[in-house]
Amino acid sequence: xxxxxxxxxxxxxxxxxxxxxxxxxxxxxxxxxxxxxxxxxxxxxxxxxxxxxxxxxxxxxxxxxxxxx
Numbered sequence: 001x002x003x004x005x006x007x008x009x010x011x012x013x014x015x016x017x018x019x020x021x022x023x024x025x026x027x028x029x030x031x032x033x034x035x036x037x038x039x040x041x042x043x044x045x046x047x048x049x050x051x052x053x054x055x056x057x058x059x060x061x062x063x064x065x066x067x068x069x
Contacts, residue, residue, distance in 0.1 A: 022049050026039065026046045030042075
């Protein structure tokens with residue numbers, strides 16, 4: 001990842017797009033009646049990606065705490 005404002009923005013945009021795509025796949029699976037385990041897996045993935053977006057944005061602004069997972 002680039003250590004510039006543009007590099008951070010590009011990395012953030014990619015992560016946001018992944019979170020949006022994961023959420024869309026979750027909703028599609030849920031609406032199509034996919035097995036509960038698959039729906040739950042997709043929900044956890046989407047939630048995880050949105051958490052990563054939040055943490056990335058906080059870190060890029062220098063507002064993140066010291067907790068690393």
